[in-house]
Amino acid sequence: MSHQPGLLRTSCFAPLFVTQFLGALNDNVLKNAMVVLLTFQAASWTTIAPELLANLAAGVFILPFFLFSATAGQLADKYDKAALARLVKLLEIAIVLVCGAGFWLHSLAVLFAGLFLLGLHSTLFGPVKYAILPQHLKSEELVGGNALIEAGTFVAILLGTLLGGLLACAGDGTAWITAVGLAIASAGYLAARAIPVAVPPAPSLAINPNPLTETWRNIGFAREKPAVFLSIMGISWFWLFGALFLAQFPAYTKNVLGGSETAVTLLLATFTFGIGIGSLLCEKLSARRVELGLVPLGSIGLTVFAFDLALASPATPAAGLGALGLMPLASTWRVLADLLLIGTFGGFFIVPLYALVQQRSKPEHGARIIAANNIMNALFMVVGALAAAGMLAAGLSIPMLFAVAAVCNAAVALFIYGLVPEFLLRFIVWMLIHLVYRLRVREFDAIPENGPALIVCNHVSFVDALVIMAACKRPIRFVMDHRIFRWPLLKFAFRTSRAIPIAPAKEDPAMMEQAFAEVGRALDAGDLVGIFPEGKITADGEISPFRSGMSRILARNPVPVVPLALRGLWGSFFSRKNGPAMTRPFPRGVFSKIELVMGAAIPAAEATPERTQAVVAGMRGDCV
Incomplete structure (x- = not known):
């Protein structure tokens, strides 16, 4: 809702x-x-x-x-x-x-x-x-x-x-x-x-009072967290991108479309309406959390439809038609659709970035980081205006300028996502959940806003960790079997989320000890750590006994334990029902319903494997 x-x-x-x-x-x-x-x-x-x-x-x-x-x-x-x-x-x-x-x-x-x-x-x-x-x-x-x-x-x-x-x-x-x-x-x-x-x-x-030294200091506050600084760069790029398009509307309408002043208003209204739609859709698509997966989706849409706008522009302008006179032309509808979608995907791009800057900035530096963002926005817009003026003066047409902007947008996006892979990780997770499943989260806000906690869940499929990552507001470092960690299609997601590979003691005791040591360091640093205490993906749909590894973790780091229960994944493409996983093409079909149920946190002293298993089994119920 x-x-x-x-x-x-x-x-x-x-x-x-x-x-x-x-x-x-x-x-x-x-x-x-x-x-x-x-x-x-x-x-x-x-x-x-x-x-x-x-x-x-x-x-x-x-x-x-x-x-x-x-x-x-x-x-x-x-x-x-x-x-x-x-x-x-x-x-x-x-x-x-x-x-x-x-x-x-x-x-x-x-x-x-x-x-x-x-x-x-x-x-x-x-x-x-x-x-x-x-x-x-x-x-x-x-x-x-x-x-x-x-x-x-x-x-x-x-x-x-x-x-x-x-x-x-x-x-x-x-x-x-x-x-x-x-x-x-x-x-x-x-x-x-x-x-x-x-x-x-x-x-x-x-x-x-010195604007130069204070500006540099504010940028320094933003640079303390790479995701915040790169988000500011992304916001500034969007303002450059949007301002470039808005500035060309009068000349584009007159010289390319052959429209009058009323047609300029039509283009401006369509673009603005698109940004409004995209901004308002963000909350629904992100389930009311800061969903960074929408940012790559937004950049893809900006590139595709800006490039298509260049292709859709008519080679010969009409004869000074108003907005109503342009509407019967097929080329006008394609141009308007491109502008609407550029605005919509722009909303997907910019809203999560603003929310991330606010959420991850230190409260005592929040306004100064926003000030740094405003300075960068202004600088980017000035540079963009000068660059556009130079290219147009050199003989570049306005449609070709749009095509250049589209290519530059793709390059900027790849640069940002290369430096902060978290954006691409969230995009992969978001796409998986929205293209393959319909996820319902029964959330009781048991996961703390800050500080360490141990997340435990039943293990049903190869994508359990990704489903939980999609539902949780905070990043989780999952402990997982080293073979799943190296699975080709999901390796990027697990490496980017800093998952911790582990092997059984009889197979590789050194890797197991290294995994427990890394779990301790993660909890010491205030991170969330996720484990599947069964130690394996279920082969019959039932919950196997929780192993003693969680007791060893809690003995070193007595943190709260948050129980989760996955429902509806048994029998899916990624589960082991009726044989090996991923051998039957979507046996339950796409868009199948799954649920993640979250229970109240259990104090470390009370979180024995037996009690935690009973809590998870109770939350899962008969719906596997």
């Missing part, structure tokens, strides 16, 4: 969502209204060419991200984020008045000052909105919360862009722009007043 509608009714999330939505809406109303006015009325404002003005405006807006993100991150870690949100919204009201003065005075300098302050507003609020989520939401709500924030942001960008353009073209447009901006900013301030207190994680932090 989706948890997102419920989040929008909670006092801990709804005010933040409304505040963020209205802030993004106002940024884009004011920014696009200025761009439209300066584009179509440039002669009455300045002698600078309209094309240069548009690029200057983009640069002025993004400059504060480089100058003040480091300071914004420090403020969000040192002070109550709810109080900061209210101050930022008051600043937004003042910014609208500055923009209004620029319109009234017909002053380009004042308008650009207002645009700079709008960028400052977004810079200050960025660390607040993302770093506050782990404080106000449960871990299983993080994906849903991030999905709503991302979907809301892109909808606000779309609506703000459309509204800003309409206001700029209206009679006495500057007065209307100021009035609407004030109304939105005031509503945002009222919403911010309802955000609950967020206790600062580092109240004694001394503010470093």
